[in-house]
Amino acid sequence: MLRIGIVGCGLQAATIAGYLGIYGDEYEVVAVADYDFENARARMAQKKVRIADSCRFFHDAGKFIESVPKLDGIIIGTFCTFHTEVACQLEVLGVPLYIEKPVAISFEQVRRLYAAFRHSRVPLEVSLPMRLCPLTQRARKMMADGLVGPVRQVVGFEDTQGDVYFATWFRDAEKTGGMFLQKAVHDIDYMFYLAGGRPVEVCGMRAKVYYRGDKPYDLTCEHCSDAGTCPEGPMRTFREKGLAESVPDAAERLSWIFRGDEKTSGKHYCVRSKDIAIEDIGECIVRMDTGTHVAHSQNFIANFHACRRGARFCGDNATLEIDFHRSHLTLYSHRSGSVEHYDVDPGKLSHYGGDRELVADFLETMKTGKRARTDLIEGDGIMSTLTCLGARESADTSKFIAVSL
Structure with a gap:
């Protein structure tokens, strides 16, 4: 049984975790670090992730590292801002890591990451499925x-x-x-x-x-006075694009994030906001x-x-x-x-089918230590x-x- 940890349970991290059983391997997620427990649980449920009954949840990576049980691998799916920081923190645990792209968002970060893993014995697989x-x-x-x-x-x-x-x-x-x-x-x-x-x-x-536009950053279509004329608004989404059942339905779907037909608490904001x-x-x-x-x-x-x-x-x-x-x-x-x-x-x-190969490599790394084809260092990830x-x-x-x- 492979014991998996997740730090930052974003949609892609949950997707990869849900795929870990596609080759018939037994696994379970036993520890999760995420600032939003409810959303993390919802994403894992959506992706049919196998969660241990005793799975522990932590609010941050620091607590995760201090208290985490023995793991076979860790998936990093935080906001991109924290990819480098979290990977460098987790390196001390000595277990294989899987990190979402991009691995860094600044030159300072990418050089720090390279320095931390250049001679490390910890494999770091980068999510580059194409x-x-x-x-x-x-x-x-x-x-x-x-x-x-x-x-x-x-x-x-x-x-x-x-x-x-x-x-x-x-x-x-x-x-x-x-x-x-x-x-x-x-x-x-x-x-x-x-x-x-x-x-x-x-x-x-x-x-x-x-x-481009001058709308407030947190405006949604449901509360916009230009909803009837905006090129990206509900009227055109329904009438010209045919992507909703009615104008009110379009306004709702343009204002909220849906999982299938289920409306979540996440919002879609105005694409014409001035501060994007x-x-x-x-x-x-x-x-x-x-x-x-x-x-x-x-x-x-x-x-x-x-x-x-x-x-x-x-x-x-x-x-x-x-x-x-x-x-x-x-x-x-x-x-x-x-x-x-x-x-x-x-x-x-x-x-495009690339995720199944990424998962195959991560499973192989956890079982044998062999580095992935998209490894940060050896695979030019x-x-x-x-x-x-x-x-x-x-x-x-x-x-x-x-x-x-």
């Missing part, structure tokens, strides 16, 4: 077989709707570090993994151009030590069929396009002109966070930033 998902692994094999040849340029993209980021806690830049660290960190990681090499320097741009500090468009370009250029663009304005996520890898022999929304690979030969299509089944679990910190710094200073610890 690198391990079936689609990326199939692309990796095609590249290893020489179908693409040396990769010279990578152009990645994610266009997605931004309501969840601009209406919930993600809007707080002090908790998230901005959207390079929240979203691009995944894409940068799998693009580095497929392209090969290590990043040398990065430049970036970011701005908030769509989710995160960006809704951003780009970065990375120079690799191989000479390869890796570029990534993201926006949180697109909606419906305009949404997409993927990248094109241009090599000497062919260009390989990866499409995560369709779970599809397209190989364009530069030699014969042929075009080949590959559909790859992602399975039923989250993050730190590199995409470091690069995204550089992209943010570049965007704010208009300078190229060295990707260096």
Whole structure:
């Protein structure tokens, strides 16, 4: 029986904890540190986490460390602000750790984390599922077989709707570090993994151009005088987008966080609030030590069929396009002109099937000590966070930033 601890029982931490039994392993969560016991219990119930009858709850990581029973592994799912601090605190317990991304939200934090784990015997697996998902692994094999040849340029993209980021806690830049660290960190990681090499320097741009306004930070649609005309308001959500049963239903769903059909105590706030500090468009370009250029663009304005996520890898022999929304690979030969299509089944679990591989690695680490493929140090799990910190710094200073610890 694997004995699991959780520090910061966010939705992703609960998701991973709930997956620990997918390979038939016996486990139970025996200790949880979270400032909100009620929400922690609700998330674990939602994700069908196996909780020990004797599970102990603590209000903070300090009390958890002082009193925690013997554990086989710990999942860290706090707000991003505390990822580094908590990981460094837990290192003294000597048990395998699993940490949500980004591992840090400042250069000071990422260097502190690196120093703490560089020579540590404690494995620290980073939640970077896109690198391990079936689609990326199939692309990796095609590249290893020489179908693409040396990769010279990578152009990645994610266009997605931004309501969840601009209406919930993600809007707080002090908790998230901005959207390079929240979203691009995944894409940068799998693009580095497929392209090969290590990043040398990065430049970036970011701005908030769509989710702008002068509304109070804590305003909800239910109490807004512009609810009938706002592009993101209940009238248009119901009448134009068809995403609710009525205008009152739309107003309620835009104002509160739901788990399925159950309304929770969490709120959705106005996406046009004046004090939202995160960006809704951003780009970065990375120079690799191989000479390869890796570029990534993201926006949180697109909606419906305009949404997409993927990248094109241009090599000497062919260009390989990866499409995560369709779970599809397209190989364009530069030699014969042929075009080949590959559909790859992602399975039923989250993050395009990558989470099942993360869980497999964490289970193996807890049983044998073998480090995960996305380990902070041995698996370069730190590199995409470091690069995204550089992209943010570049965007704010208009300078190229060295990707260096």
